[in-house]
Amino acid sequence: MSNMQLLTDYMVNLEEKAALDEVKRLLASGEKARDILDALTKGMNVIGEKYAAGEYFLAELVMGAEIFKEAMDLLEPAMLAQGAPERKVCGKMVIGTVQGDLHDIGKNIFVALARNAGFAVTDLGIDVPPAKFVEQVQKDGADILGMSGIMTMSLDPMAKTVKLLQETGLRDKVKVIIGGLPVDERWRQLVGADAASDDAYKGLKIIQAFMGVK
Secondary structure, eight states: OOOOHHHHHHHHHHHHEEEEEEHHHHHTOOHHHHHHHHHHHHHHHHHHHHTTSSOOHHHHHHHHHHHHHHHHHHHHHHHHHHHHHHHOOOOOEEEEEEEEOOOOOHHHHHHHHHHHHTTEEEOOOOOOOOOHHHHHHHHTOOSSSEEEESGGOOOOHHHHHHHHHHHHOOOOSEEEEEEETOOOHHHHHTOOEEEEEEEEEHHHHHHHHHHHHO
């Protein structure tokens, strides 16, 4: 078994310490950071497939996203130092938890999945006001805006953000997806979003479809 396949297996099996130790060992041995990233990405893809098939559940998806994030923290300095070519970006996304809401677990999973799939993601964090979303969409030239919220009060700032996009002439230039446990088709219509999902993996498939990625 190759070193890269071993790393992929650690990732798929959610062996956090083993995966991170292997990333460090591979970097120390002179392996290219981009090759290590590809092995991690392969593992994250398998985790997503297992989740979609009902073999893994939310806890496993959360763990996979956390391992991937920690591994990227190790890899990014090495990629810069090695002058590794940037990954092909399939789309630019701005995302955050809306104003008044401090929950971010679901958002963080979605961000990890999106970055793993090749999206350039600007994560604004939590408690993000409508003006900040719109400002960042304009600054990044974003293709997609993602807004997360799990409280009923989150509906209002989501709708205000979409209204502000319209007022600034940006609405037709960006796809809007909303997510969170209470989010459904009714919320999508009230907000004026293009899509809604209460599942991070399904949400990933939606934004890939937005960008024509299969």
